[in-house]
Amino acid sequence: MDSDLIVQILFAAVKTGTPLLFIALGEVICEKSGVLNLGQEGMMLMGAVVGFLAAYGTGSAGLGVLAAMIMGCIMSLIFAVLVLHLGANQVATGLALTIFGTGLSAFIGSGVVGQTIQGFQPIAIPLLSDIPFLGRILFSHDILVYTSFAMTFILMFVIYKTRIGLTLTAVGENPHAANAIGIKVLRVRYLAVMFGGVMAGISGAYMSLVYTPMWVENMTAGRGWIALALVVFASWRIGRIMLGAYLFGIASIMHLVLQGLGWSISPNLLAMLPYVATVIVMVIISADKFKEKLLAPRSLGKTFDPRQMA
Amino acid sequence: MILIQARTEPSSLMKVASPLLAIALTLIFGCVLFSAIGKSPIQALHVLLIAPLADSYNIGEMFVKMGPLLLCAVGLSLCYRANLWNIGAEGQLLAGALGGSAMALYFGDSDSILALPITLLAGIASGMIWAAIPTYLKLRFNSNLILTTIMFNYIGLYLLIWAVHGPLRDPQGFGFPESAMFSDTTLLPTLFESSRIHLGIVFAIISAFIAWFILSKSHLGFQIRVFGSDEPAAKYAGFSSRKLSWMVMLFAGALAGLAGVSETTGPIGQLVPNVSPGYGYSAIIVAYLGRLNPLGAILAAVFMAVLYMGGDLAQIEMGIPVAVVSMFQGVLLFFLLACDFFINNRLAFSNKATN
Numbered sequence: 107m108d109s110d111l112i113v114q115i116l117f118a119a120v121k122t123g124t125p126l127l128f129i130a131l132g133e134v135i136c137e138k139s140g141v142l143n144l145g146q147e148g149m150m151l152m153g154a155v156v157g158f159l160a161a162y163g164t165g166s167a168g169l170g171v172l173a174a175m176i177m178g179c180i181m182s183l184i185f186a187v188l189v190l191h192l193g194a195n196q197v198a199t200g201l202a203l204t205i206f207g208t209g210l211s212a213f214i215g216s217g218v219v220g221q222t223i224q225g226f227q228p229i230a231i232p233l234l235s236d237i238p239f240l241g242r243i244l245f246s247h248d249i250l251v252y253t254s255f256a257m258t259f260i261l262m263f264v265i266y267k268t269r270i271g272l273t274l275t276a277v278g279e280n281p282h283a284a285n286a287i288g289i290k291v292l293r294v295r296y297l298a299v300m301f302g303g304v305m306a307g308i309s310g311a312y313m314s315l316v317y318t319p320m321w322v323e324n325m326t327a328g329r330g331w332i333a334l335a336l337v338v339f340a341s342w343r344i345g346r347i348m349l350g351a352y353l354f355g356i357a358s359i360m361h362l363v364l365q366g367l368g369w370s371i372s373p374n375l376l377a378m379l380p381y382v383a384t385v386i387v388m389v390i391i392s393a394d395k396f397k398e399k400l401l402a403p404r405s406l407g408k409t410f411d412p413r414q415m416a
Numbered sequence: 417m418i419l420i421q422a423r424t425e426p427s428s429l430m431k432v433a434s435p436l437l438a439i440a441l442t443l444i445f446g447c448v449l450f451s452a453i454g455k456s457p458i459q460a461l462h463v464l465l466i467a468p469l470a471d472s473y474n475i476g477e478m479f480v481k482m483g484p485l486l487l488c489a490v491g492l493s494l495c496y497r498a499n500l501w502n503i504g505a506e507g508q509l510l511a512g513a514l515g516g517s518a519m520a521l522y523f524g525d526s527d528s529i530l531a532l533p534i535t536l537l538a539g540i541a542s543g544m545i546w547a548a549i550p551t552y553l554k555l556r557f558n559s560n561l562i563l564t565t566i567m568f569n570y571i572g573l574y575l576l577i578w579a580v581h582g583p584l585r586d587p588q589g590f591g592f593p594e595s596a597m598f599s600d601t602t603l604l605p606t607l608f609e610s611s612r613i614h615l616g617i618v619f620a621i622i623s624a625f626i627a628w629f630i631l632s633k634s635h636l637g638f639q640i641r642v643f644g645s646d647e648p649a650a651k652y653a654g655f656s657s658r659k660l661s662w663m664v665m666l667f668a669g670a671l672a673g674l675a676g677v678s679e680t681t682g683p684i685g686q687l688v689p690n691v692s693p694g695y696g697y698s699a700i701i702v703a704y705l706g707r708l709n710p711l712g713a714i715l716a717a718v719f720m721a722v723l724y725m726g727g728d729l730a731q732i733e734m735g736i737p738v739a740v741v742s743m744f745q746g747v748l749l750f751f752l753l754a755c756d757f758f759i760n761n762r763l764a765f766s767n768k769a770t771n
Binding site: 144148184188192193194195197198199201202203204205206207208209210211212213216323327328331334335338372374375377378381382384385388389392393 | 501503553557558559560562563564566567568570571574575577578581582697700701704737739740741742743744745746747749750753754756757760
């Protein structure tokens with residue numbers, strides 16, 4: 107394998123990993139507050155279709171991303187009201203959000219299937235893109251990829267170095283104690299869930315505005331679910347999510363790589379790779395029961411009712 | 417002043433009324449939606465709910481769709497009762513379709529009377545295998561059941577697509593990704609002359625009654641219920657969570673596998689890439705709508721089958737995209753979860769503002 111091919115593969119891994127990075131960053135914040143939102147796939151699809159429709163209608167990819175963010179946020183609010191206010195089961199509500207989003211996105215997008223738009227163009231960052239090897243892998247992408255880099259570092263700072271991060275962690279670890287010291291638990295969780303929705307929206311927009319760029323029914327192909335596994339893989343740590351996203355990126359383009367190397371394996375079998383890889387990774391990470399219990403936010407998935415104070 | 421108060425006892429009236437209320441709210445939502453896109457809401461409701469039951473052919477088709485929905489939902493009801501979040505009915509159904517079809521094709525034109533039973537058993541076994549892998553991974557490696565079962569849905573789908581493009585493709589099929597048609601000995605008999613209703617619906621209803629019996633009359637069912645409501649108590653009582661997980665997951669996998677093989681040996685008659693229009697996912701909604709009670713699932717499956725039929729008719733007659741069905745399913749579950757809030761809470765009216 108020559109170095110040019112390696113650069114191409116790693117470049118593609120970053121591009122393929124970017125939607126996973128966006129959505130997993132959103133979900134990790136949500137889970138850190140103690141809320142498990144299984145509606146990622148539905149929010150992402152809605153972001154993808156609304157982003158595409160807005161960009162198609164206005165001719166501006168930027169407005170498309172904005173619309174996708176708003177849509178993702180609205181979707182997450184449906185979830186938040188049911189789970190946080192009405193105490194609905196988080197697993198069931200998340201599934202409902204995914205089923206709803208899958209249907210609604212196909213419904214409103216049926217008119218623009220097959221249409222194409224002018225998505226974001228790559229921008230090579232001066233100087234940085236001239237770095238041998240890394241320059242072409244990391245700094246010759248479009249603006250959304252750079253946004254995902256920035257988001258990762260901002261979140262690392264906010265979560266690990268600021269009071270906001272402490273508050274979020276406190277709510278996720280022990281909502282009753284957090285409530286006792288005056289933190290508005292439900293407000294924090296609302297904000298965390300909405301942040302997750304916005305990020306899922308951007309992630310969807312990346313799929314329909316950059317990655318393909320077009321709208322096809324169910325185009326996210328399980329990425330919302332893979333992102334949930336990615337959060338487990340990363341043990342709820344921001345930095346590892348970035349690493350994991352690119353590793354999953356490589357797994358999802360592996361079929362192209364193998365075909366490029368001249369291996370004759372059925373493309374349908376190779377299409378299983380990202381899902382098989384997800385299962386294997388989950389097994390390896392979760393095998394150590396003690397470790398996972400230590401790392402997962404302790405109140406994850408549990409309903410908090412401020413009326414029932416212990 | 418309207419206040420929300422916690423009930424001292426969960427309301428048994430709301431437990432029954434909540435699904436009905438959710439269905440009514442979903443229909444209202446549908447009317448608003450159809451008005452918004454410029455379609456007549458009355459006509460839309462007629463197409464969605466009345467037309468599917470308007471003639472005997474349509475009623476037959478409703479039962480054809482109800483079979484796989486009910487089979488999957490019955491298994492899921494038991495899983496969710498035991499707090500096992502199996503989202504993998506779709507994959508288990510596809511595995512059943514694949515395994516059963518391979519067996520049916522193996523029998524070919526054989527006139528053995530065992531051909532059909534063995535084909536069905538192959539489908540059931542395949543569904544069980546597809547449920548067993550995530551169960552094993554959960555029990556042995558503590559991996560998340562929700563995510564592994566979802567991943568196995570995708571893996572099963574691509575395995576099936578690979579099979580119809582490769583080893584199971586009809587050599588005389590002009591390259592279409594489909595298997596050969598099964599011979600009559602491996603087809604499920606239909607129940608009536610002029611309809612496609614087949615034995616699958618009988619399997620489904622029998623399975624619902626068996627599951628109801630297990631859940632409410634047997635010691636195993638008692639264990640499931642204790643595990644679901646109070647896991648520490650179940651462990652204290654010495655119930656084995658491992659054994660229970662295996663039993664419930666394999667039962668659900670077997671039923672989903674049977675649903676899959678009943679589709680290919682029933683109305684379809686061959687293996688095709690789109691065996692299931694998302695039955696395994698819809699069954700999650702059916703299970704919830706039926707209150708995680710296997711007998712409740714029968715009624716819920718009727719409603720869901722009507723909705724599926726209505727979606728097809730709405731596309732043909734009114735040009736409404738068929739995706740509207742899964743959107744309604746999501747809305748229905750939202751409303752159901754919201755209405756369930758009032759099982760444990762109630763609205764109280766008071767004249768003076770308190771607190």
